[in-house]
Amino acid sequence: MPATPLQKVFYAEDDEDIQRIVRVSLERIGKMTVKIESDPLKAIDGIKAFQPDLVMLDWMMPGMDGPTLLKTMRELPETADYPVVFITAKATQKDHAELLSLGAAGIVSKPFSPKDLPDQLRAIWAGLP
Amino acid sequence: MRASMAAHPITTTAPDQTRDRADRSRVLADQVELLYRQAPLGIAVTLVIGTILAFELYSSAKIGELVIFWTILMVVVCVAWTLLVVGYRYARNRDTNPESWLRRFAIGALAAGVTWGFAGAVFFPGHTDEQQVFLAFVLAGMAAGGLPLFSAVWWVYALYAIGVMLPFEVVLLTFGSRLFTELSFMIPIFFAINVSVAYRLNQVFVSGYRLRVSYGRLTEDYTELNQRLERQLIELEEVRRQVEASGRKLALFAERAPIAVLELDREGRIQEVNREAENLFGYPAGELVEKGASIKILVRPSYHAEFEEKWQGLLKTRESMAGLKIANPRRDGIEVVCEWTVTPLVNSDGSIISIIAQGRDITQQLEADRLKQEFTSTLSHELRTPLTSIIGSLQLVNSGVLGDLNTDQAELTEVAERNGQRLLDLINDILDIEKIESGKLTLFPEPMPMDELVGESVKLNQGFADRYEVKLATHGVRDIVVHADRKRLLQVMTNLISNAAKFSPSGGNVEIGMTEKDGRVKVSVADRGAGIPENFRNRIFGRFAQADSADTRAKGGTGLGLAICKRLIEMMDGSIGFDSRDGGGTVFWFELPVYKSHA
Numbered sequence: 001m002p003a004t005p006l007q008k009v010f011y012a013e014d015d016e017d018i019q020r021i022v023r024v025s026l027e028r029i030g031k032m033t034v035k036i037e038s039d040p041l042k043a044i045d046g047i048k049a050f051q052p053d054l055v056m057l058d059w060m061m062p063g064m065d066g067p068t069l070l071k072t073m074r075e076l077p078e079t080a081d082y083p084v085v086f087i088t089a090k091a092t093q094k095d096h097a098e099l100l101s102l103g104a105a106g107i108v109s110k111p112f113s114p115k116d117l118p119d120q121l122r123a124i125w126a127g128l129p
Numbered sequence: 130m131r132a133s134m135a136a137h138p139i140t141t142t143a144p145d146q147t148r149d150r151a152d153r154s155r156v157l158a159d160q161v162e163l164l165y166r167q168a169p170l171g172i173a174v175t176l177v178i179g180t181i182l183a184f185e186l187y188s189s190a191k192i193g194e195l196v197i198f199w200t201i202l203m204v205v206v207c208v209a210w211t212l213l214v215v216g217y218r219y220a221r222n223r224d225t226n227p228e229s230w231l232r233r234f235a236i237g238a239l240a241a242g243v244t245w246g247f248a249g250a251v252f253f254p255g256h257t258d259e260q261q262v263f264l265a266f267v268l269a270g271m272a273a274g275g276l277p278l279f280s281a282v283w284w285v286y287a288l289y290a291i292g293v294m295l296p297f298e299v300v301l302l303t304f305g306s307r308l309f310t311e312l313s314f315m316i317p318i319f320f321a322i323n324v325s326v327a328y329r330l331n332q333v334f335v336s337g338y339r340l341r342v343s344y345g346r347l348t349e350d351y352t353e354l355n356q357r358l359e360r361q362l363i364e365l366e367e368v369r370r371q372v373e374a375s376g377r378k379l380a381l382f383a384e385r386a387p388i389a390v391l392e393l394d395r396e397g398r399i400q401e402v403n404r405e406a407e408n409l410f411g412y413p414a415g416e417l418v419e420k421g422a423s424i425k426i427l428v429r430p431s432y433h434a435e436f437e438e439k440w441q442g443l444l445k446t447r448e449s450m451a452g453l454k455i456a457n458p459r460r461d462g463i464e465v466v467c468e469w470t471v472t473p474l475v476n477s478d479g480s481i482i483s484i485i486a487q488g489r490d491i492t493q494q495l496e497a498d499r500l501k502q503e504f505t506s507t508l509s510h511e512l513r514t515p516l517t518s519i520i521g522s523l524q525l526v527n528s529g530v531l532g533d534l535n536t537d538q539a540e541l542t543e544v545a546e547r548n549g550q551r552l553l554d555l556i557n558d559i560l561d562i563e564k565i566e567s568g569k570l571t572l573f574p575e576p577m578p579m580d581e582l583v584g585e586s587v588k589l590n591q592g593f594a595d596r597y598e599v600k601l602a603t604h605g606v607r608d609i610v611v612h613a614d615r616k617r618l619l620q621v622m623t624n625l626i627s628n629a630a631k632f633s634p635s636g637g638n639v640e641i642g643m644t645e646k647d648g649r650v651k652v653s654v655a656d657r658g659a660g661i662p663e664n665f666r667n668r669i670f671g672r673f674a675q676a677d678s679a680d681t682r683a684k685g686g687t688g689l690g691l692a693i694c695k696r697l698i699e700m701m702d703g704s705i706g707f708d709s710r711d712g713g714g715t716v717f718w719f720e721l722p723v724y725k726s727h728a
Contacts, residue, residue, distance in 0.1 A: 018517065020522075021522055028525070029525075
């Protein structure tokens, strides 16, 4: 369990509505600082600049999908160690197993409950080494 | 067809012995008939010659009374014989029982012979030489005259001749004169010659009659044979008509059938096609059949090698192949996908006559399946994404973190959120049912302790139970391990618990229990609700099943939950059901095989 509480979350997501809901949920209910990026191709730069505690990725995004983005992050020394949580509508256990094998720290299923999202993220955070 | 032929075999197998006996009996009957037929002549001759003799003897008789007695005897014998002949003529059994009629006739013949023999013995000694010569002449005449009358059966003649000759012979031997003694030596010779002639005549009669009987039999057989042949010809004609009719029917079936039918030879050359095959592939029949085109023109070239392999397999096994899905290029180059059934027509000696290929165009069906799948995935993503936003936004508004709403606003956003959730549940349930029914739902079974599962499901549904003011109580929960899909089993538990909570009176208990028996663990969820109406019980696990459509509005739910539960539990080798509870309410339960028990 990390020594500090979960504070800064970086979120790559192309759907503006979901962005807004996640922002309100994490900022208002979770009292966290959130940085959201719509373009997955700009996500790496955004992470480097923002230095979050945790990165949240959508699976399906135009330009580059979540798993590819994760792989890219793992290849770069500056972004390799960030814990990554997927937020996805893909619900099968096969999909989940695939993400975990890529090194995802956790998975939040869409549709998610914005009331519970901060707690879900904190639970994953608490499970990290 | 074969069976009916066998019913009328051409060769008879009647036992020859029986037939021989019947033939012999018929020959005898014919012999007896001949005897009786000639009897009137014998009677007439006896009467005429007897009368002349009596007249001659009486004129010079020392004892006239004796002549009168003899005459009366002769007449009596003739009358008795006449009666016998008349009796025979009207007898019913003369063909079936010729032996007894022969016996009677033989007695008659003996009596007639004895009558003449009596005349010889009594009258010979006391008369003049001329009269003696006359008497000897008459007796010899009568003995010889009996030959044509009686020799149909030689021993009847022999009896008659003995009757005539024996008394006379005795008299001649005892008379004492040399001439008579010499005569007496000749009589046995005369007897022997006559009897042997009678015997030979008898043989001639018998063989003649046998011939007649055989000929009659032959004619009968021939007639029967003819009748049998005629019957068989009629049957054959009938069978031919049936075969022709069923051939026409089959041709009609193939011709009008909405499936393509092609007849192929061993090399795959097209022999015949029906109308649908022409329509489907765009080739006129002439182009396919007359040019001896191979079936391969209807197979995509890249598939030819695989096709050839299958074809050789078919020729080898001679077994029908069904469900072959093959893309078939049409004449215009467009491909249609057909599902083929290929059946070799095999002769009784095992050789292949031809091969029938029946193809059903499933292009549209495949397209429909694809569209359905596409629709399902659209439903999954395109409907769920906006709903996520709707429900998420409403949840945030209702949570109060964005500031308080007035009462009306709060009520309406709560209505919106609840109905959004219901819509999402419905979509999820429809997707589940669709996945289960199309066989696309994969389970991920793992060893799972049931106490953990029950604990988790109670925790998950606590909020829901609170809303209905219902308490969730567990009893008998133990760490029995099953092999099941965790997520799906939680889905089942959630369904049963939320149903029980919804239908419980407020303040009531929902009791979750566990028992183990015969290697199966049974989990039950009991409520004290109104129970399940009688008329709803048999369709409670059906799709869109709700006891009262008013309930849908009052209690929420999609009506798919139990249908999904049933299918999920059955996929996990379990069973699901419900019972009424004593004192009101219902127990829903499911059973799963125990994987490992710690009890």
